Amino acid sequence: MAVEGLHVDITAPTLMKGETELSGYAQAIHVGLNFQETDQLNVHLVLD
Numbered sequence: 739m740a741v742e743g744l745h746v747d748i749t750a751p752t753l754m755k756g757e758t759e760l761s762g763y764a765q766a767i768h769v770g771l772n773f774q775e776t777d778q779l780n781v782h783l784v785l786d
Contacts, residue, residue: 760784 760766763784771779 746752760782763786765785767783769781769783773779
């Protein structure tokens with residue numbers, strides 16, 4: 739991708755537990771996923 743002039747900056751995932759507050763980001767998206775009635779995954783995408 740660098741050859742095509744694209745720059746990709748992938749940051750390692752951050753694991754958060756309990757009540758957490760994030761600040762200083764321009765935008766954020768939350769996607770909650772439920773699997774087979776019991777398992778839940780919360781995905782947060784934060785953009786500078």
